[in-house]
Amino acid sequence: METTSRFFSGFTPNDLWFLAEAAGRTLWISILSIGFGTVLGVFFGWALSVTKTAGTLTIAPILDIFRSVPLIIQLVLFFNFAPMIGLRLSPFDAGVIILTIYTAALVSNVARAGIEAVGMPMRRSARSLGMSYWQDMRYVVWPIGLRAVFPSWIGVALGVMKDSALVSVLGYVELLKASQILITRTQDTLLILAIAGAFYFALSYPISLYASKLEERWSQ
Amino acid sequence: MNYNFHWRPVMKALPELLEAALLTLQVAALSMVLGVLIGLGLSLIRMHMKGPVRWLATTWVELARNTPALFQLFFFGFGLGAVGVHLTPYLIVLIALTFNNAGYLAENFRGGFKAVPDTQIRASRSLGMTAFQAYTRIVIPQVLRIVYYPMTNQMVWAVLISSLGMLVGFRELSGETQFFASKTFRIFEYFAITAVIYYVIVKIILGAASLLSKRLFRY
Numbered sequence: 001m002e003t004t005s006r007f008f009s010g011f012t013p014n015d016l017w018f019l020a021e022a023a024g025r026t027l028w029i030s031i032l033s034i035g036f037g038t039v040l041g042v043f044f045g046w047a048l049s050v051t052k053t054a055g056t057l058t059i060a061p062i063l064d065i066f067r068s069v070p071l072i073i074q075l076v077l078f079f080n081f082a083p084m085i086g087l088r089l090s091p092f093d094a095g096v097i098i099l100t101i102y103t104a105a106l107v108s109n110v111a112r113a114g115i116e117a118v119g120m121p122m123r124r125s126a127r128s129l130g131m132s133y134w135q136d137m138r139y140v141v142w143p144i145g146l147r148a149v150f151p152s153w154i155g156v157a158l159g160v161m162k163d164s165a166l167v168s169v170l171g172y173v174e175l176l177k178a179s180q181i182l183i184t185r186t187q188d189t190l191l192i193l194a195i196a197g198a199f200y201f202a203l204s205y206p207i208s209l210y211a212s213k214l215e216e217r218w219s220q
Numbered sequence: 221m222n223y224n225f226h227w228r229p230v231m232k233a234l235p236e237l238l239e240a241a242l243l244t245l246q247v248a249a250l251s252m253v254l255g256v257l258i259g260l261g262l263s264l265i266r267m268h269m270k271g272p273v274r275w276l277a278t279t280w281v282e283l284a285r286n287t288p289a290l291f292q293l294f295f296f297g298f299g300l301g302a303v304g305v306h307l308t309p310y311l312i313v314l315i316a317l318t319f320n321n322a323g324y325l326a327e328n329f330r331g332g333f334k335a336v337p338d339t340q341i342r343a344s345r346s347l348g349m350t351a352f353q354a355y356t357r358i359v360i361p362q363v364l365r366i367v368y369y370p371m372t373n374q375m376v377w378a379v380l381i382s383s384l385g386m387l388v389g390f391r392e393l394s395g396e397t398q399f400f401a402s403k404t405f406r407i408f409e410y411f412a413i414t415a416v417i418y419y420v421i422v423k424i425i426l427g428a429a430s431l432l433s434k435r436l437f438r439y
Contacts, residue, residue, distance in 0.1 A: 072384060073383060073411055077415060165290045196291065200287045200288060
């Protein structure tokens with residue numbers, strides 16, 4: 001006969017599905033932010049590389065702020081600032097917006113390095129062969145620059161995917177938050193943390209392996 | 221905008237916040253020192269050893285690099301707590317940061333070691349140096365020069381992720397800010413000041429690092 005009632009119910013296969021769904025949300029918020037952020041970041045990187053001093057004095061310091069302040073502070077600040085200017089944002093929206101700007105700040109550096117990796121003589125010869133500025137960008141700078149910085153872009157993307165765990169602080173139920181909810185219910189702390197960690201690892205490790213293989217192959 | 225900013229309570233709390241900022245710097249710097257030592261060890265193990273020790277080092281590096289820092293913090297905080305190892309918030313943050321730093325730095329060091337050609341070790345061995353001497357006098361100084369900038373970035377990163385300490389109850393800069401913010405509900409004002417403080421800390425670290433590099437790498 002059971003003399004004590006149990007508050008906590010054990011870990012069930014259903015909970016694994018709950019975690020998998022949450023991993024899907026982590027993936028979704030990451031894909032959105034990395035996608036938007038990369039487009040923005042490439043634009044900023046291009047702007048930085050064409051407007052030498054003007055860019056360094058205007059966009060660069062602003063982007064620098066997002067790299068120098070902890071992401072968690074940025075999220076809390078923005079989430080509390082948005083209502084002041086009359087924006088009603090869900091944790092998801094606020095998370096996507098901040099992660100996008102954060103990604104853009106990181107990618108702008110990568111993109112700029114990529115553009116600058118293509119030597120001036122090569123670009124001049126492209127132009128003197130009759131290519132327009134955009135043709136030179138599309139057929140010369142893009143393929144060469146991409147090769148030079150693609151691995152570091154993957155590094156940034158993986159970093160953002162991992163940093164998306166911080167959106168849990170705003171209350172968005174992504175993988176880490178889901179694991180916390182389950183821990184509160186089941187008290188199986190180690191098991192659930194291990195599963196959550198395994199999900200993150202499974203999302204990140206294959207891509208980082210692929211990136212390092214790629215880097216090795218291209219550096220030969 | 222229908223919001224009245226109240227900066228006075230924040231200014232009153234500024235001395236405490238700055239003191240907490242010193243704690244942030246302290247834990248980040250300590251985790252860097254430990255991370256560099258362990259990272260060096262991990263990269264050497266991964267290059268020279270075989271068997272379970274190498275497997276352990278590889279696991280460490282891959283886990284540190286492929287899971288979120290916040291997850292690592294929770295693991296050392298709540299995970300170890302669940303099996304009866306109760307650490308103080310300071311230790312949780314220090315251990316998690318060290319774990320993370322060591323993993324990332326080990327990868328950087330590996331790149332650095334690769335950049336120093338083997339012939340130099342053979343040359344120094346044939347000049348009569350022991351293997352230990354060859355490493356400490358010839359190889360590691362060059363590796364440190366190569367990984368200097370990645371190390372600076374890692375230090376900045378350590379300061380930034382130490383902010384996660386507020387989620388395990390550590391009263392460093394973010395934790396202290398959270399404490400004041402929840403006392404007064406002036407969340408935006410407190411975190412705005414904290415953001416400025418972090419920005420200044422990062423700039424100071426980068427400035428100091430570039431000054432130091434001018435002195436260190438004169439030749």
